[in-house]
Amino acid sequence: MIIVIKKGADATQVENLKTLLRSKNIQPHVSEGSLQTLIGCVGDVAHIDPGLIEALDVVESVQRIQEPYKAANRKFHPDDSVIDCSGVKVGGGAFAVIAGPCSVETDEQLLSVARSVKASGATMLRGGAFKPRTSPYSFQGLGAEGLRILAAAKKETGLPIVTELMDFKDIDLFNDVDVIQIGARNMQNFNLLKEVGAHTKKPILLKRGMSATLQELLMSAEYIMASGNPNVILCERGIRTFETALRNTLDLGVVTILHRLSHLPVIVDPSHATGYSYMVESVSTAAAAIGADGLIIEVHNDPPHAKCDGAQSQTPEMFARTMAKIAKVRAALA
Numbered sequence: 405m406i407i408v409i410k411k412g413a414d415a416t417q418v419e420n421l422k423t424l425l426r427s428k429n430i431q432p433h434v435s436e437g438s439l440q441t442l443i444g445c446v447g448d449v450a451h452i453d454p455g456l457i458e459a460l461d462v463v464e465s466v467q468r469i470q471e472p473y474k475a476a477n478r479k480f481h482p483d484d485s486v487i488d489c490s491g492v493k494v495g496g497g498a499f500a501v502i503a504g505p506c507s508v509e510t511d512e513q514l515l516s517v518a519r520s521v522k523a524s525g526a527t528m529l530r531g532g533a534f535k536p537r538t539s540p541y542s543f544q545g546l547g548a549e550g551l552r553i554l555a556a557a558k559k560e561t562g563l564p565i566v567t568e569l570m571d572f573k574d575i576d577l578f579n580d581v582d583v584i585q586i587g588a589r590n591m592q593n594f595n596l597l598k599e600v601g602a603h604t605k606k607p608i609l610l611k612r613g614m615s616a617t618l619q620e621l622l623m624s625a626e627y628i629m630a631s632g633n634p635n636v637i638l639c640e641r642g643i644r645t646f647e648t649a650l651r652n653t654l655d656l657g658v659v660t661i662l663h664r665l666s667h668l669p670v671i672v673d674p675s676h677a678t679g680y681s682y683m684v685e686s687v688s689t690a691a692a693a694i695g696a697d698g699l700i701i702e703v704h705n706d707p708p709h710a711k712c713d714g715a716q717s718q719t720p721e722m723f724a725r726t727m728a729k730i731a732k733v734r735a736a737l738a
């Protein structure tokens with residue numbers, strides 16, 4: 405952090421600032437130029453609020469030269485993190501495909517989808533039991549019963565299961581769950597992030613909030629990691645922009661930036677990013693081509709009758725074609 409001091413600043417106040425910094429375990433290094441005086445701060449500035457320093461009378465501006473996230477930062481962890489999801493690896497070259505319906509509806513529905521996505525090469529099974537819906541009148545998910553159905557499908561197919569946790573009070577129901585999803589709407593539910601950080605070591609699939617910057621996404625990952633759980637997978641799922649032709653605007657370039665900033669794996673959700681099943685194949689192949697560590701794709705055995713997100717759900721046949729195409733792209737880039 406570099407502090408720029410105002411011209412003609414009162415010397416006593418500058419000394420007071422230096423004392424304040426020292427009290428926060430920061431060593432101030434003053435360089436007096438002919439035009440400007442700067443204070444370079446050496447030490448752990450992660451816990452310092454730049455706004456607090458900037459608010460002081462003698463301060464012109466404050467520049468951070470280090471990102472506020474540490475655990476998620478590649479600088480302190482140069483190698484890719486490889487997250488182990490009950491035997492299925494994500495990151496560091498391991499590509500995971502999580503597929504399944506938006507919501508768990510019945511035993512037959514989930515098992516049928518699970519069998520077909522497994523046959524096409526999916527490595528994990530998704531399905532929502534607790535659903536954060538925009539409308540209180542929409543299907544809210546089966547809750548505990550949905551988790552029972554997911555566990556049964558896992559037993560039958562061997563696919564690890566990925567499902568969303570909305571409220572930490574439900575955690576005891578998640579014993580059979582392999583990867584806990586924190587949805588876009590909860591990306592900044594800091595209490596929930598702290599709880600999944602402190603009370604479980606299960607991998608957390610953290611979706612980017614619909615209006616969140618990358619720094620905000622990484623700070624949310626930081627909450628989980630700083631609380632004690634290093635197993636975080638980031639997920640780009642499209643953000644809200646002025647464009648209305650698609651459900652969201654897929655920010656695909658962030659895969660490359662996130663890989664530069666962080667060692668955590670990054671997967672892409674082409675279903676929520678676009679909102680249309682006919683787009684999922686091309687966007688999935690683009691995500692594989694840009695270097696994503698995996699995909700999370702909605703697949704339903706009967707999309708027109710899906711209780712949630714039918715328009716963006718691929719049929720098992722579409723998913724099989726998509727998987728074949730992804731394999732070609734990955735082979736071409738290998």
Ligand SMILES: [Mn+2]
Binds near residue numbers: 506676712
């Ligand atoms: Mn959905």
